[in-house]
Amino acid sequence: MLDQAFEALKTYQWGVDPKAIKPIQDAVVATHGDSAARGKLESRLAAVLNTDVPRAAKDTVCRALKTIGTSGSVPALAKLLHDEQLSHMARHALQTIDAPEAAKALVAAIDKAPKKIKIGIISSLGARGNDVPVAPLAKALSDKDAEISTAGALALGALGSADAVKALGSAKVNDTNRIAVCDAMLQCAESMLAHGKKSEAKVIYTKVLKSGPTKTAKIAADLGITASS
Amino acid sequence: MKTTRRKFLSTTGTAAAALGFPAIIPSSALGNADRPAPSNRIVMGGIGIGNMGRGDHGAFLGKKDVQYVAICDVRKGAMNQGKAKTDAKYGNKDCKAHDDYREILSRDDIDAVHIATPDHWHAQMIIEACRHGKDVFCQKPESLTLGEGSLMVETARRYGRVVSGGSQRVLQDYKSTALRCWNGSYGKISSINVNVGPMSQPCNLPQENLPGDMNWEMWLGPAPWAPYNSKRCSGSFSTSGNSWRSYIDYSGGGMTDWGAHHFGGATFTVDVRDLQPQEAVLGEIDGKKFVSLKYPNGMEITHNKPGVGHFHVGRDNVQREGKEFPKYAGSGGITGDFIDCVKTRGRPFRDIEYAINTMAVPHLATIAYKLNRSLKWDAAKQEFIGDAEANRLRNRARREPWQI
Numbered sequence: 001m002l003d004q005a006f007e008a009l010k011t012y013q014w015g016v017d018p019k020a021i022k023p024i025q026d027a028v029v030a031t032h033g034d035s036a037a038r039g040k041l042e043s044r045l046a047a048v049l050n051t052d053v054p055r056a057a058k059d060t061v062c063r064a065l066k067t068i069g070t071s072g073s074v075p076a077l078a079k080l081l082h083d084e085q086l087s088h089m090a091r092h093a094l095q096t097i098d099a100p101e102a103a104k105a106l107v108a109a110i111d112k113a114p115k116k117i118k119i120g121i122i123s124s125l126g127a128r129g130n131d132v133p134v135a136p137l138a139k140a141l142s143d144k145d146a147e148i149s150t151a152g153a154l155a156l157g158a159l160g161s162a163d164a165v166k167a168l169g170s171a172k173v174n175d176t177n178r179i180a181v182c183d184a185m186l187q188c189a190e191s192m193l194a195h196g197k198k199s200e201a202k203v204i205y206t207k208v209l210k211s212g213p214t215k216t217a218k219i220a221a222d223l224g225i226t227a228s229s
Numbered sequence: 230m231k232t233t234r235r236k237f238l239s240t241t242g243t244a245a246a247a248l249g250f251p252a253i254i255p256s257s258a259l260g261n262a263d264r265p266a267p268s269n270r271i272v273m274g275g276i277g278i279g280n281m282g283r284g285d286h287g288a289f290l291g292k293k294d295v296q297y298v299a300i301c302d303v304r305k306g307a308m309n310q311g312k313a314k315t316d317a318k319y320g321n322k323d324c325k326a327h328d329d330y331r332e333i334l335s336r337d338d339i340d341a342v343h344i345a346t347p348d349h350w351h352a353q354m355i356i357e358a359c360r361h362g363k364d365v366f367c368q369k370p371e372s373l374t375l376g377e378g379s380l381m382v383e384t385a386r387r388y389g390r391v392v393s394g395g396s397q398r399v400l401q402d403y404k405s406t407a408l409r410c411w412n413g414s415y416g417k418i419s420s421i422n423v424n425v426g427p428m429s430q431p432c433n434l435p436q437e438n439l440p441g442d443m444n445w446e447m448w449l450g451p452a453p454w455a456p457y458n459s460k461r462c463s464g465s466f467s468t469s470g471n472s473w474r475s476y477i478d479y480s481g482g483g484m485t486d487w488g489a490h491h492f493g494g495a496t497f498t499v500d501v502r503d504l505q506p507q508e509a510v511l512g513e514i515d516g517k518k519f520v521s522l523k524y525p526n527g528m529e530i531t532h533n534k535p536g537v538g539h540f541h542v543g544r545d546n547v548q549r550e551g552k553e554f555p556k557y558a559g560s561g562g563i564t565g566d567f568i569d570c571v572k573t574r575g576r577p578f579r580d581i582e583y584a585i586n587t588m589a590v591p592h593l594a595t596i597a598y599k600l601n602r603s604l605k606w607d608a609a610k611q612e613f614i615g616d617a618e619a620n621r622l623r624n625r626a627r628r629e630p631w632q633i
Binding site: 012016017018029032059063085088089091092095096097116117119120126127154183186187190215219 | 388433599602
């Protein structure tokens with residue numbers, strides 16, 4: 001059944017009944033706890049990404065690798081990051097693969113990525129959180145393109161670290177990114193509060209209260225000051 | 230993967246209530262007895278005006294203390310109908326029609342929005358609306374994934390926004406049962422079973438010609454790209470392949486669609502709306518799988534447990550004491566509740582945190598079914614304990630350029 005499903009991937013266009021490839025998803029579940037079988041399945045899936053199977057087939061493979069992918073799948077997925085059609089589904093897997101290689105692949109793809117794809121990659125780095133360096137996100141924050149800058153801000157907010165705060169503090173704010181930069185600051189303050197760093201959080205809230213771009217931001221800062229007192 | 234800041238949320242939630250956050254309605258402007266003055270009305274816009282959105286539009290448009298000024302839909306037909314309906318109500322041409330919700334959120338004159346898009350848009354729109362200072366009424370199911378649920382709650386609390394979910398059935402359909410449970414008529418409830426489904430399925434429908442009045446990129450939004458197909462985006466209530474409610478990228482299927490009502494009724498009836506389950510235990514009876522969601526206070530909600538009725542009732546007839554039975558604020562059902570809370574900065578009956586706690590039930594059960602194993606859930610950290618694969622299923626990457 002599994003062999004037939006992999007065979008079906010070769011012609012898996014939009015419109016083909018998904019039942020044809022269901023054994024792949026069944027194998028994802030069935031191989032849990034069997035590292036040899038899981039490794040073999042992952043290798044087969046990653047290999048498909050290096051072929052010219054239809055887009056819908058590669059989408060399917062990325063969905064499976066989201067659950068079972070390891071560092072072994074990262075090179076095949078990383079090759080798709082600059083592909084306008086497949087970048088999102090590659091991130092679908094890379095965003096959740098808990099191997100440092102996945103974060104490195106995302107970071108490495110930023111600079112040469114076209115704008116829209118770059119925003120997606122930055123967003124995925126923010127969603128990963130823990131193992132992501134601040135520097136590439138800070139660079140995005142300082143990008144002249146306001147939408148890339150917005151993406152960098154939100155990703156830094158998701159990180160919520162002291163270094164993220166430092167980067168956000170030096171952001172050039174404009175009409176397009178101001179709400180995101182402010183929200184990112186507030187997210188960082190919340191992260192600090194959650195870690196018991198009330199005084200550090202209060203500094204951020206006070207800054208937002210003083211210079212927040214909107215009434216809404218000042219309300220949030222006011223709430224935060226109360227929470228951090 | 231990062232965790233959430235829910236510990237903080239409990240703090241800010243309290244702080245927000247204690248502060249009695251500023252009502253956005255100017256109190257200086259007094260209206261007449263029949264209808265508040267324009268300056269004292271809630272200025273609203275609607276996003277997603279087909280099907281459920283049409284009903285919500287009508288409900289809010291009919292309220293004397295609402296001034297409806299903007300419509301957004303990615304289908305021009307629905308958008309134009311919504312504008313025409315609004316303009317006819319007021320006898321003018323003032324309602325603005327948009328096919329990009331961000332134009333509504335960026336308007337400073339709008340206080341609140343109602344959202345009735347497919348589920349894959351809910352988190353994106355709620356979070357952005359809160360950042361822009363809007364209060365939000367959003368149709369159920371409020372979340373598509375576990376991860377976006379906690380982000381929605383965090384953002385609503387961060388900005389002190391009133392965010393209400395949209396299951397009118399929780400109080401409408403289950404009130405009498407819940408009341409009997411709350412007053413002890415059934416004795417001590419130990420377990421409640423919910424029969425609902427099915428789960429959503431992968432979608433690989435073929436490409437069809439795109440209708441001229443449809444903005445397909447905006448319909449898809451943060452969901453994976455797929456070719457247009459009328460069944461893929463139909464707003465019908467089918468969960469068996471004829472609507473977006475059938476498919477994984479846009480919905481949890483009947484499990485979350487009707488589940489938002491039924492699990493909402495269950496969590497309300499047994500009074501666990503403040504909690505999330507700590508375990509999703511996969512069981513099997515006579516070859517039929519079911520999931521038992523176990524709460525830290527000992528309560529259990531089962532899903533599709535074969536051979537049982539809807540309630541397990543203990544023998545000890547314990548009276549609940551000192552807790553008022555919840556009801557809608559204001560008048561006019563759940564939409565009236567929302568409007569009243571916007572004015573008073575109160576907590577709606579289906580406050581976003583209650584809604585997200587409710588939606589955690591079908592989301593947890595779905596992941597247990599999909600992985601075919603029992604799971605332990607740390608609600609404070611919003612992560613599965615000792616199951617990295619399950620943790621990967623909490624979130625989905627958003628299609629560029631969408632991000633929250």
